Amino acid sequence: MERQNPHAIIVPYPLQGHVIPSVHLATDLAQRGFTVTFINTQAIHRQIAKAHSPAGDDLFSAVRKSGLDVRYRTVSDGLPVGFDRSLNHDQFMESLLHVFSAHVEEEVESIVKTASSEGGGPPVSCLIADTFFVWPSKVAKKFDLLYVSFWTEPALVFTLYYHMNLLRQNRHFACPDVREDAIDYIPGVSAINPQDMMSYLQDTDTTSVCHRIIFAAFEDVRAADFVICNSVHELENDTVSALQAETRFYTIGPIFPPGCTKTSVATSLWPESDCTHWLNSRPHGSVLYVSCGSYAHVTKTDLAEIAHGLSMSGVHFIWVLRPDIVSSTDTDPLPVGYRKEVSDRSMIVPWCHQRQVLSHPAIGGFLTHCGWNSILESIWCNVPLLCFPLLTDQFTNRKLVVEDWKVGINLRDGRQISKERVSEKINHLMDAKSGSQYRAAVGEVKKALENAVKPNGSSHQSMNQFIKDFNAAISDKLGDKKMHKSMSNGY
Structure with missing residues (x-):
């Protein structure tokens, strides 16, 4: 039989x-x-x-x-x-x-x-x-x-x-x-x-x-x-x-x-905003993608420092700000007037298809909570990282990214972050000259991922x-x- x-x-x-x-x-x-x-x-x-x-x-x-x-x-x-x-x-x-x-x-x-x-x-x-x-x-x-x-x-x-x-x-x-x-x-x-x-x-x-x-x-x-x-x-x-x-x-x-394609099986817990049209109007490598994942929470204080740091940096950015990022009871935790302040160079959405965004040529960096899926997807799409771990494995994942593979920068040096440091590190990563070492390193690690899944x-x-x-x-x-x-x- x-x-x-x-x-x-x-x-x-x-x-x-x-x-x-x-x-x-x-x-x-x-x-x-x-x-x-x-x-x-x-x-x-x-x-x-x-x-x-x-x-x-x-x-x-x-x-x-x-x-x-x-x-x-x-x-x-x-x-x-x-x-x-x-x-x-x-x-x-x-x-x-x-x-x-x-x-x-x-x-x-x-x-x-x-x-x-x-x-x-x-x-x-x-x-x-x-x-x-x-x-x-x-x-x-x-x-x-x-x-x-x-x-x-x-x-x-x-x-x-x-x-x-x-x-x-x-x-x-x-x-x-x-x-x-x-x-x-x-x-x-x-x-x-x-x-x-x-x-x-x-x-x-x-x-x-x-x-x-x-x-x-x-x-x-x-x-x-x-x-x-x-x-x-x-x-x-x-x-x-x-x-x-x-x-x-x-x-x-x-x-x-x-x-970095979409699959026929839906897995996203929130409706996905289409960022393609906005990204198409931005220069190559000029946009910072910001997301803290699907579950971990950010304190309102840290969120405000990141927001002001993004504003001070002058970079274009897409920010995934899911409704419960601070708490389910605080559905719009951004500083008052912030959306209007950065409206000319930002797209703030509740959720998006991450791999689709990361693979767009306008993306030049990823400010991430260091979830493992996010790290793998970012490397696969040739995007260096700015690391802001929140809990569990994310601190260890940051160590791999920053120290072992050198494909990103540590944003969280201590318990507190400041808008000045956020702005400074964003510019260091996104700048053509100072960020080149991270782009070169991520290209090498990307090859390792690609080679691993080949026959x-x-x-x-x-x-x-x-x-x-x-x-x-x-x-x-x-x-x-x-x-x-x-x-x-x-x-």
Whole structure:
């Protein structure tokens, strides 16, 4: 009997920065012959559908029309769909920690039963879930599935979390007299300063819900059969090699469609403004793109300093100012009269298609919160960065951008920023002469990304190796089942 295609259930973490690469991963695996069932939360689905009226009930309907077998389901994250998750972050995280897994488990059971029935398609062979979930290994084990952990951030961030025990032992984390000297004992990491670690590893209070999630998630991931990572081996060579000595770790990034194109699957949580006409009227490389991502908040004080710094710099800019950037209750946090003050050289929008904007020739720089997707997209589009990290992995991502690859400038030197420093650094990045070193460096790193995804490139080969190892593990599992059945019958 001919063996059926593998069937993967994919569960992204319900934040836009995690949903986007998970959607691209689902499409990529389907193109390689997988059947994929994608599970979104009802809240994320509703927000996407609201932002894109044609999206309908099934975000992957257009993908299926192209011949790919990607199925779509939604589940509750444990909170009412209309609940303000941005304003009530801790309650949202508590629900993901304690309630969400029950809904996922119920849905996985339904998918497994449907796939096992006659005409239900190939049986489910694996669960692919975001590393930040605390339950995947247990759910996978219950339904006899392989567990593939999907890490959407750089390998450096993964290894710091993975080796939290070493940070504790060496008093760089979770102790009363925390050390402030460089950390030089993490496998594959030459040295890193504590202020370049993720914000959660810099905190003195480690009892928050996010800490509890991280601690449990990085225990759970040790039971994963495979870890796939949205990074490139050449960009983090020593770190990736060290991780591969400890676990089945595959770098398969950057995971997004080549050419900075739009996809047939809607992933944006807000309606997208079209900036093309405005950009077409601006000189080549003259526009600074400003965005702090889809979730993190900026204080009103910092926002005002950035606003005034942009004004003082004299540059043209597009600023993505999502409605809840400061708070859901403060929908227009800009200084009074600011929009009019900069109206002749700015476009301020609630949201846009980021890759489309970054790929426009008028864009010359990106003031970013240093989300990993934003960094990869900016490099792919040959745009140097001005780094303003806000929380979590963004501080570590900044270290890679500024110190390791030298493709950007650090805007956040300390706790406070000033309009004068913002203006000065914007001009340093955007100036033809002083910014040339960053443009040259980003061009080199861009080549590494492009080469990685080419046939025989490192990420392409890594994905092929993952598929090969995955198929071997499935064969071993089927072989064990046959042997067990044979032994049972013989007995």
